[in-house]
Amino acid sequence: MRKTLFVLLVSSFAAVSLQAQTIINRDADIEKMVKSVHQDSLKSYISKMVAFGTRSTLSDIKSKTKGIGAARNWVVGKFNQFAKQSNGRLIAYLDTTTFKPDGKRVDQSTLLGNAVAVLKGSDTNDKRVYVVSGHLDSRVTDVMNRTSDAPGANDDGSGVAGVIEAARIMSQYQFSATIIFVAVSGEEQSLLGSGFMADKAKKEGWNVDAMLNNDMIGSNNSSETQIIDNTRLRVFSEGLPAYELDKNAKAIRQFGLENDGKSRQLARYVKETGERYVDQLEVKLIYRNDRFLRGGDHTPFVENxxxxxxxxxxxxxxxxxxxxxxxxxxxRYGDLQEFMDFEYLRKNTAVNIAVLANLAKAPSAPSEVKIDVKNLSNSSYLYWKAPANGTAKGYYVLMRETSSPVWEKKFYTTATELKIPYSKDNYLFAVQSVGNGGNESLPVVPGIGR
Structure with a gap:
């Protein structure tokens, strides 16, 4: 009798413990995509790009074997190869524009070309666009040197290799939203290719929900400090928005949202999603738009x-x-393939795929998210409307202390409102849509509601 009672007590305790565990749910398709990233594929892309000699934006565009022209045509060719497995969803092309001499980093009329592949979304009503980029051009010490060998294996062959591998894998799947894979040119000449693309997106009214710029994601060690580590990845995000800051500065200051711009929300999303799907990797949030006094291809996008x-x-x-x-x-100096870590590149490529797939499979973010301020209260009441695209089976209300860099609690609801016993004076909140497969939209910080 006592033995039976003991077994029942142990069984009951085990059941309670299991219910209390936090379960990380991984989308089966995204898991397959992540596992499909291969070091050998990435290495083959890098080897081919290095073989073009230099990929300087100012280099030869007529040769079929050397220079930036041959390199960008090869990338478009890879995209077209993947298009054959996409049932017509993937379309590739070279998007060109001519830059005139500027007296700085362009000394002759230059035909610049971005290698682009568009994976069309399956929902014609869903206008969301997700962009993932790396820059194809390379350089040596003198940025105007267009003839010396500039292998650019890591800077930024690694980013372009990640983009190509993402296109290879993701073109085999369907997503509600559209994904654009792009190898831009002109980064070393002052972000010319990304600036051209961002300006076009603005003028043509693209609904770019998020843009991931990959620049040097394949080396695991540092000069001077001699640190070797392939378990951490940085994500840079702007704090105060570059776009229309003057219009938003008062609200940002009044509500304490200096750390809650859209790009910073995306950075948190990259951390949570990337770490969910990629083992042995920690995503580090760096609170500045880019490295100290330096820039990258995401900058023209945030500026637009x-x-x-x-x-x-x-x-x-x-x-x-x-x-x-x-x-x-x-x-030995130079950006050579032998200095790269292809397991590290594999993991970093997988992060991009996981984030893009989770976003493109999810419904769009909830609309008109508000927090009620009608009465003084030690609880917080949030309400919102359903997303414009896709079906939300429910919503997460996210919460963190104002000093926390990441979201600390999630409250799930199937309603479009939630009252929780936490004061808006002490916490920050956001709401994200959750699709039928568990995929989450980007979070939306609430506005003021009465």
Missing amino acids: GFTAVRITEMNENFEHQHQDLRTEKGV
């Missing part, structure tokens, strides 16, 4: 009002970045 972040390796090695190929005092 789009949500964008930079994804980059944790430790930079300046002996292998922007360097002429040479050996000095036993140190």
Whole structure:
């Protein structure tokens, strides 16, 4: 009798413990995509790009084997190869524009080309667009040197390889929203290709919900400090918005939202989603738009009002970045393939795929999200409307302390309102839609409601 009672008590305790566990749910399709990223594929892309000699934006565009022209045509060719498995969903092309000499980093009329592949969304009413980029051009010490070998294996062959691999894998699946894969040119000449694309997106009214810029995601070690680590990845995001800050500064200051711009919400999303699907990797949030006094291809997008972040390796090695190929005092300089970590590149590519797939499969964000301020209260009442696109089976109300960099609690509801016993004086909130498959939209910070 006592033994039976003991077994029942243990069984009951085990059941309660299991119910109390936090379960991380992974979408089966996204898991397959992540597992489909191959080091060998990434290495083959890098080897081919290095073989073009230099990929300087100012280099030869007529040769079929050398220079930026041959390189960008090869990328479009890879995209077209993947298009054959997409049932007509993937379309690839070279998007060109001519830049005139500017007296700075363009000294002759230059036909710039971005290699683009568009994976059309399955829902014709869903106008959301997600962009993932790397820059195809490379350089040596002198940014105007267009003839010397500039392998650009990591900067930014790694980012472009990640984009190509993402296109290869994701073109085999359907997504509600549209995904654009792009290898831009002109980054080293002052973000010309990304600026061209961001300006076009603004003029043509693209609904760019998020943009992921990948620049140097394949090296695991640093110069000077000699740190070797392939378990951490940085995500840079702007704090105060570059776009129309003057119109929004008063509200940002009044409500304490200096750390809650759209790009920073995207960075948190990259961290949560990336770590959910990619093992042995920690995503580090860096609270600035880019590295100190430096820039990347996401910048023209945030300057045009789009949500964008930079994804980059944790430790930079300046002996292998922007360097002429040479050996000095036993140190070999240059951005060569031999200095890369392809397991690290595999993991970082997988982060991009997981984030893009989760966003493109999810319904759009809830609309008209408000927090009630009618009465003084130690509870908080939030309400919103259903997303414009897709079906939401429910919503997460996210909460964190004002000093926390990441969301700390989630409250799930199937309604379009929720009252929780936490004061808006002490916490920050956001709401995101959850689709039938558990995929989440980007979070929306509430406005003022009465």
